[in-house]
Amino acid sequence: xxxxxxxxxxxEVYRFSPPVTVxxxxxxxxLQAFLPSRGHFFAFFDLPLLVVIFFAVARxxxxxxxxxxxxxxxxxxxxxxxxxxxxxxxKTVVGYGASSLGAKLDVDNVGARFLVTLFFYLVHQVVYxxxxxxxxxxxxxxxxxxxxxxxxxNAATAAVLFTLLDRFKQRA
Amino acid sequence: xxxLIARYRNVSILAVMLFVQVLGLAIQVKRGGSGExxxxxxxxxxxxxxxxxxxxxxxxxxLGNLWNNYxxxxxxxxxxxxxxxxxxxxxxxxxxxTDDAQQARRLQALLSFKEQYIAxxxxxxxxxxxxxxQSRSIYVDKGTANGVEKDMAVITAEGVVGKVLxxxxxxxxVLLINDQSSGVGAILDKSRLQGVVKGTSTGDVILENVMxxxxxxxxxxxxxxxxxxxxxxxxxVGTVMKVSPGADLFLxxxxxxxxxLSRLEEVLVITKKEDRAPAxxxxxxxxxxxxILTQRLPSVPDKPVVxxxxxxxxxxxxxxxxxxxxxxxxxxxGTAAAAKPGVGNPRGNxxxxxxxxxxxxxxxxxxxxxxxxxxxxPGASAPAPPPPGKAKPAAEDQPH
Numbered sequence: 001x002x003x004x005x006x007x008x009x010x011x012e013v014y015r016f017s018p019p020v021t022v023x024x025x026x027x028x029x030x031l032q033a034f035l036p037s038r039g040h041f042f043a044f045f046d047l048p049l050l051v052v053i054f055f056a057v058a059r060x061x062x063x064x065x066x067x068x069x070x071x072x073x074x075x076x077x078x079x080x081x082x083x084x085x086x087x088x089x090x091k092t093v094v095g096y097g098a099s100s101l102g103a104k105l106d107v108d109n110v111g112a113r114f115l116v117t118l119f120f121y122l123v124h125q126v127v128y129x130x131x132x133x134x135x136x137x138x139x140x141x142x143x144x145x146x147x148x149x150x151x152x153x154n155a156a157t158a159a160v161l162f163t164l165l166d167r168f169k170q171r172a
Numbered sequence: 173x174x175x176l177i178a179r180y181r182n183v184s185i186l187a188v189m190l191f192v193q194v195l196g197l198a199i200q201v202k203r204g205g206s207g208e209x210x211x212x213x214x215x216x217x218x219x220x221x222x223x224x225x226x227x228x229x230x231x232x233x234x235l236g237n238l239w240n241n242y243x244x245x246x247x248x249x250x251x252x253x254x255x256x257x258x259x260x261x262x263x264x265x266x267x268x269x270t271d272d273a274q275q276a277r278r279l280q281a282l283l284s285f286k287e288q289y290i291a292x293x294x295x296x297x298x299x300x301x302x303x304x305x306q307s308r309s310i311y312v313d314k315g316t317a318n319g320v321e322k323d324m325a326v327i328t329a330e331g332v333v334g335k336v337l338x339x340x341x342x343x344x345x346v347l348l349i350n351d352q353s354s355g356v357g358a359i360l361d362k363s364r365l366q367g368v369v370k371g372t373s374t375g376d377v378i379l380e381n382v383m384x385x386x387x388x389x390x391x392x393x394x395x396x397x398x399x400x401x402x403x404x405x406x407x408x409v410g411t412v413m414k415v416s417p418g419a420d421l422f423l424x425x426x427x428x429x430x431x432x433l434s435r436l437e438e439v440l441v442i443t444k445k446e447d448r449a450p451a452x453x454x455x456x457x458x459x460x461x462x463x464i465l466t467q468r469l470p471s472v473p474d475k476p477v478v479x480x481x482x483x484x485x486x487x488x489x490x491x492x493x494x495x496x497x498x499x500x501x502x503x504x505x506g507t508a509a510a511a512k513p514g515v516g517n518p519r520g521n522x523x524x525x526x527x528x529x530x531x532x533x534x535x536x537x538x539x540x541x542x543x544x545x546x547x548x549x550p551g552a553s554a555p556a557p558p559p560p561g562k563a564k565p566a567a568e569d570q571p572h
Contacts, residue, residue: 030221032303033311034228040434043305062182070189078217080307081337081347083200084210085193087304092193096186132306135197139352139373140306 012108014058014169024165025051025072033079044150046121048072049091050158053120054165056095057102057113065102069095083136090127094120110159117158121151215340218311222343225299226313233297290404292444294318296326298436299343308351308375309334312439315342323402325442331408331430332356332396333439344441348433349409350377357399358409362392369394369409369427377410379425386423388415394427404445 016024028047035042052072056065073091077084098120101107107116125147132138177184200210296312314320316339326333326346334348347354350371358369358379365386367379379394392412398405410427418424 026220029217029303030224033221033300034225036303037298037301037310037436043301043303063185066182066186066189070193074193074213075217076303078210078214079221080302080304081309081345081351081353082307083197084213085197085200088193089190089197092186092189096182100182128306131197135194136201138306141373 013060013172015172016055016058016168016170020168021055024055024168025068025075029072029075029079032076044153045157046124046150046154047161048076048087049094049121049124050117050154050161051165052091052095053098053117053158054162056098057107057116058169060099060103062096062099062103065095065097065099066092067095069093082132082138086128086131086136089131090124093127094124097123110163113162114155114159118151118155121154122147125151211338214338218340218343218345222299222311222313225311229297229299229313290442290444291446292319292442293440294320294443296320296344296439296441298439302345305375306373308348308371308433309337310346310348310436312344312346312441313342314441315340315344317342319443320344320441321443325403325407326439327403327407327442328431328436328439330432331410332403333431333433333436335402336441346439349429350375350433355400356403356409357397358394359397360388360392360412361395363388366397366399367425377427377429379412379427380422382423382425384417384421384423388412388423388425390415404442 025048028051032045032047035045052065052069055068059065059068069091070088073088074084076087076091080087098116101116105112107113125142129140129142132140294314296314296318298310299313300311302309312320312326320336320339322336322339324336326335332349334346334351334354336344337347338345348371349356349369352371352373354371356369357366359366360379360382363386365382365388367381369377369379371377382388390412394409394412396403396405396407396409408430410429412425413428414426416424
């Protein structure tokens, strides 16, 4: 398995230009809002989540990861009609977790990205459902078959998407 | 101490961020679901995302029109022939339906029914969605600048879509009927059972509040009841797909929505509704209420009868009848039933239609006197009849 434990010095830390930092999350939000209206199949994807994982893993800073997650999550919340903060909390947790993992493990290859995305997609859904049920009293059903299918789909998408986004990386 | 803070800095920031968001959620939940407290952030996000969506939809529409109207015209002649044939059939059908509608309006006018009319609509294009499976809402490219406001009904030609949840300057958010927080007052078309159409967390549409002892068949149409004060009465919501016994003495009725909610492109926002009673004058023909009542109600005798003092016309009493004037009828027991097709007249609606026409036969004075009595509400005692000689002459009620 290509996931390898690495020392802090061996792990590459990246940064991104301001246009990429702002533009990529906005583009992901736009596609997330636009594509499902053209076909219900696209509702299975969570592009903002993939962007959160990518930035968190590449920056390898837990604070940057959780801030990126919370901002993107809150913006995603504001497109729904539900109270703002459900996606925010879920993506904050994912951003923190992914960047903490990225700081310790080398997850820059396709296999590792697939597994990391698969894992964090499920974490995201569990946190989302917990918050939605526990705090907002929404009736949200967690179907494990459905979630696992969506997780696999998102993980496969992440493997391709992250390769494209690698072009915007700059060494810190 | 400094070491401790530095050591747990990341976790502390995570805890603070989560606490702030949980606090924000709690405040929103406590204030209710109106979303006014978060309007600013929602407005910013929508204004950041929707312009690009509008451009793409506009470009997509332009290219589509270019292709469909100028390039891809294969099979158009045959389609044109088919459509012309269909138009002829529909014109025949329209004649029959217009006749039915006129008859219905006449009867409604007689009973002083008030109907809600769709007075004004705004066509809008769907430019995006919430992007979440838990929030089934869409964005359209019309907002407050186009007269769209909160709680306006959104429909398509196929049926009901939802209602406006939030209206921004040039866009609006529409809550679909398959969202779990939506609710539409509905009625089953044949059995006339009332219920509430709601969405589920899985995106299905169900009809609630119908008791298990009622009989509901699959395939029955469900229309809006008008009771929610948002959707005008009679709009198609969907058809019954599956009926099964549910919990708490209510049926579990699953519907297939008439409008394709997962693939919406253009919708109509009902920006103005009017409550008005159809007047007899607008029907066109000067048919008098008494003539219609005489024809429709089997209990109204055709020949002169001697009425006891204080008696009223069967099915309701008519006040102030003059040729060409609007009349009002106070509904009495049996009136509604008589107005229903096939109830008052055993021959049914289609045969009745042919019999409703201006009556030209001379009517005895006693019959005219009977329908000229003032309006009497059900259960109220009728006023004393006018003294002899003061009654309206029979000729006054005859068509000229």
